[in-house]
Amino acid sequence: LYTDAGEHIYQVDLVTNKQTVLLDRVGGSAGTRGLAYDSINNWLYFSGVQLMRSRPDGSELQNITRYLNLNNQNPGFQIALDHHFDSRNPRVYLAFNGGLY
Secondary structure (H helix, E strand, O other), rough: EEOOOOOOEEEEEOOOOOEEEEEOOOOOHOOOOOOOEEEEOOOEEOOOOOEEEEEEOOOOOOOOOOOOOOOOOOOOOOOEEEEOOOOOOOOOEEEEEOOOO
């Protein structure tokens, strides 16, 4: 999986090198910046002007941003997941604006 600044999430087959657009028009006008896959719960997390999650097939798209000042000039960048406390409900960390939230 990888993202681009043009609001896409791609899936690449490493054997055939075939690229497929997995999700389109996501991440808002800043594009899609951060990406993390929760293989335990089968969620795909990504950021841009919002912190979002969906199933890998694009279903159940949800905005999980709360109280963050994300915008075009201040988008979210890197995402990290922590399953240590609760593997069914991992903590999601987002780096932006010089901090980790």
